[in-house]
Amino acid sequence: MKQQMFVWFAACLFMAGSCKRIPFPWDRDPKDLQVVITDVSGKPVDEAYAGMTLKLVSPAFVDLNKQGLIKREGKIYFDKEEAQIREASGDYVLLTLPVLNLPYHLRVDISLLLRNELLYRCRACMLYRPTVSGSVFAGFTEGAADGTFHLPAEMTLDATGNLYVIDQRSGHDRILRVSPAGEVADFAGAMDEFGRLTGIAIDNGRGLLYVADAASQQVKAIRIADPASINVLAGSGAPGNVDGTGAAASFRFGDNAVDDFGQSETGQGMTIDPMGNLYVGEHYGTDIPFASQLRKITPEGVVTTVTGSRIEPMEQATVALPAGLSVDADNNIHYVSGSSGFFQGITRITPVGAASRLAGMISFEGLADGTGAAAQFSYPKAIAAFGSDLYVADGTNGALRKVSGTGVVQTLAGVGHFETAAYCACPFVGPRDSSYVMPPVFALPDAYESAARAIRMNQAGGVAVQHPGLIYVSDYGYRCIWKIVVY
Known part of the structure; x- marks a missing residue:
């Protein structure tokens, strides 16, 4: 079982029919960004359960969190259930895994929306333990x-x-x-x-x-x-x-x-x-x-x-x-x-x-x-x-x-x-x-x-x-x- 997952974000935000670039600290072209999912201690995780605190870490979060965008306007979903964002600061987002009402082990999707636009989806990237x-x-x-x-x-x-x-x-x-x-x-x-x-x-x-x-x-x-x-x-x-x-x-x-x-x-x-x-x-x-x-x-x-x-x-x-x-x-x-x-x-x-x-x-x-x-x-x-x-x-x-x-x-x-x-x-x-x-x-x-x-x-x-x-x-x-x- 892999000990580390890589989550890929599309750095393009669609608003009012146009593409507005989020100010990432490198060239102007959108880039795929590496994100690591860990527990609160920083240990990479591949499986989780309802109520568990998870930490999503990425350099891309630094500028987004400076503007308060993720905390204020971001939504993170595990399958179709929204997770509670507890903290968003520096290069990380701290969240609580919601109840998914799954009666068996299943790998679930993780999605990030900002202002109702999908920025990222990682399919079947985490094992849910009921x-x-x-x-x-x-x-x-x-x-x-x-x-x-x-x-x-x-x-x-x-x-x-x-x-x-x-x-x-x-x-x-x-x-x-x-x-x-x-x-x-x-x-x-x-x-x-x-x-x-x-x-x-x-x-x-x-x-x-x-x-x-x-x-x-x-x-x-x-x-x-x-x-x-x-x-x-x-x-x-x-x-x-x-x-x-x-x-x-x-x-x-x-x-x-x-x-x-x-x-x-x-x-x-x-x-x-x-x-x-x-x-x-x-x-x-x-x-x-x-x-x-x-x-x-x-x-x-x-x-x-x-x-x-x-x-x-x-x-x-x-x-x-x-x-x-x-x-x-x-x-x-x-x-x-x-x-x-x-x-x-x-x-x-x-x-x-x-x-x-x-x-x-x-x-x-x-x-x-x-x-x-x-x-x-x-x-x-x-x-x-x-x-x-x-x-x-x-x-x-x-x-x-x-x-x-x-x-x-x-x-x-x-x-x-x-x-x-x-x-x-x-x-x-x-x-x-x-x-x-x-x-x-x-x-x-x-x-x-x-x-x-x-x-x-x-x-x-x-x-x-x-x-x-x-x-x-x-x-x-x-x-x-x-x-x-x-x-």
Whole structure:
């Protein structure tokens, strides 16, 4: 990576249709001018983050600053965001890098305007390192005015930013709605209409919220405009694996609660594709231990088995019981699975039914970033897709993990299995809001794991993505919803 950048200025200012020469101290022809970008100590930099102070140094600034032009009439932009010019004196300009709202590392343009005329543009000349911020968005305090959760599990988002959260309880689960302002209210289930809810998805176009109910072994549709209107889309009400339409079909959902240690990944999860087709995880049969498969349900209630999804394990290494599901931009289905000593990670099934393991390994508890089989998870509970990227609620790691379409795993927030309040001998200290700057692109994987520990979650049960810069995580350990912002 280069340690020094050269920025080139055109020394010609256009005003009122003519070219007015700026009085540089050499011959009258415009010249390309060398500029060095440094930190406040004078060390050349090639990467920066929001809020960082940068220094632009050039002999050309001497005359401009004598006239006060840069401070008074200059504007410096990083991409399309204006930087705050803090000081302009002698041969330098001191500025603060603005928030660029980029959820990933990216090389950005730098531009200088004087009296609204472009004097300079350096394309892709600085690497922007995003900041990750995590804070409790709703819940945690018992009896708080914004609502209290029992066991917040899987969740989904509507088109206006409302969250719909499965709140698991001892008898009948409920669905709580959390507004974009963090206000929590009962949405459905207050009259005990549900048993154990193990999956949730939304069809914004049809105005329907779907849930998988393991108590009745049915998929139910809730009309968002009238939450009291609850209808069975598919399922006979008895456990089974029969394909068919409506009540002619049957399911075998796992009925464990999200906090059942090492057991909640047994045949659960729900997602929806752009056409309104639902996908659910379930057990398969009763004779082969840990057998599982995925089912597809059309908007009309036609149930079929997803090609390539059935696993009838003959050995421990092949066990992969679905816990949470998602569909990416290429219509690949992904599901997370994991239990101590089994495969803990992500399985991908392509539209033609080819199954493969995208990331994770056969392991006990662990938190490790890396690519493919180098990455470690700990009882992952839920997964959500945005474009080709995946976001995983990594259960007892109390972590949010980001996974690329090529299987590169990066921890965005969380502390790891052995440092969460539920599984370590450390005192219960509660959630910790915090933020950190993403390490450089070429940092060792554990640099991300270490930095992400600044945000202390406990047990991650669900995840929903509004966009790559705004992710929500349900925490059944601290009984709250987290808001993770990447900028």
